[in-house]
Amino acid sequence: MKVHILDDWFDTLRGLSCFSKLDRHDVTVWTDHISDPAILAERLQEAEALVLFRERTAISAELLERLPNLKLISQRSAYPHIDVPACTRNGVLVCSNMKADGPNFAAAELTLALILASFRQLPQQVQSLKSGNWMSGVGRSLRGRTIGLYGYGRIARAVAGYADSLGMRVIWWASKDGRAQARADGASVAANREAFFAEPDIVSLHLRLKPGTRGIVTAEDLARMRPDALLVNTSRSGLMGPGVLEKALELGRPGFAAIDVFDEEPLLDPSHPLLNRSNVLATPHIGYVTEDEFEVQFSDIFDQVEAFASGEPINVINPETIDR
Missing domain, CATH: 3.40.50.720 (NAD(P)-binding Rossmann-like Domain)
Incomplete structure (x- = not known):
């Protein structure tokens, strides 16, 4: 799958051991932040899966409607930044581990x-x-x-x-x-x-x-x-x-x-x-920004990408999308 990772500002994920879980995918890492849906949609035209850094980028209906190839959004924890009904309407599965082991x-x-x-x-x-x-x-x-x-x-x-x-x-x-x-x-x-x-x-x-x-x-x-x-x-x-x-x-x-x-x-x-x-x-929202925490969080997120690619999605937030 063509996997795009948003907002990895310091290009940290490539150095994590869990990044190898994406070895069989075509991965693009974006190290800047784009909030304009039109510009974001243009760079994500080929994306089949989006990997998110928490709430750094809002996933709106306007954006989703411009991404015909998108099938999966993989992230961790709460998702107030994602328009889940719009994801469902556009056939995009949202996977997010809401029951992570242990505290942050x-x-x-x-x-x-x-x-x-x-x-x-x-x-x-x-x-x-x-x-x-x-x-x-x-x-x-x-x-x-x-x-x-x-x-x-x-x-x-x-x-x-x-x-x-x-x-x-x-x-x-x-x-x-x-x-x-x-x-x-x-x-x-x-x-x-x-x-x-x-x-x-x-x-x-x-x-x-x-x-x-x-x-x-x-x-x-x-x-x-x-x-x-x-x-x-x-x-x-x-x-x-x-x-x-x-x-x-x-x-x-x-x-x-x-x-x-x-x-x-x-x-x-x-x-x-x-x-x-x-x-x-x-401080600039660094509560979860450590290499150790990234290993824990993105291991889950990359597992969700692999599970979807294998036809057995996990931690699904909008299962009605599967029925569609």
Whole structure:
């Protein structure tokens, strides 16, 4: 099959051991990002299978209707960026492993790194040293602090393990079922939503973005956070409405933020308000961007390509396409 891989910005996949799973296919790797459907459709005219890097490229009905040869989209995890009904109408099978084994440790590790860097003022201290000014301010320790984790999933539980090893207190908030499971596991659940946002030194979001969670963290929630508290988001920007975090930071609650996700990605505007605040530590959606995590994720994705080519597709999201 003619397999096209989109948005491999650093041409990383060719160096992975799992890339050999595509040896019998004609593979094209695109290392830039194209958002214009017309330009994208022109370069993908011969593509029979698309391999995606998470949500880096939106797969719209407009694009799909211009790709008559496309038969398969292979990716991993959630797919809010894919118009699945349009895929079905155009005879394109979507395969995505939604039940991956184990948490995304890379994302959990980045969450911890952002917390440590924020509390110890690492970017400011490094810049001060490079500028010949030695120290710049006084950081804060994590031991004895309280972290609130929103979402009782695998990544959040990995972060909880790190926090526990650092001597932190962990409290939880989640869906009704998530809170029930947390209590059954002996975890400490906040008395209510208001207390969850008001009490911790750190609130970290670990929710999947779907219709039920879009905008789930409100301006009122953030207004309850302490003026010395840190809000961490390594999940999805859409968990808060547009401008909600920016306004909250202007009002001083929370006092700090560490974020890895944005409404528009890739974010190439250096004047963006979240990139120009001294109380915000921002990274360019690198939560899953490690060679180790790519090996895990793309091994699944390439297995889906092989399974489709062999006539036995796996992890199918729109099985009605097969019937058609």
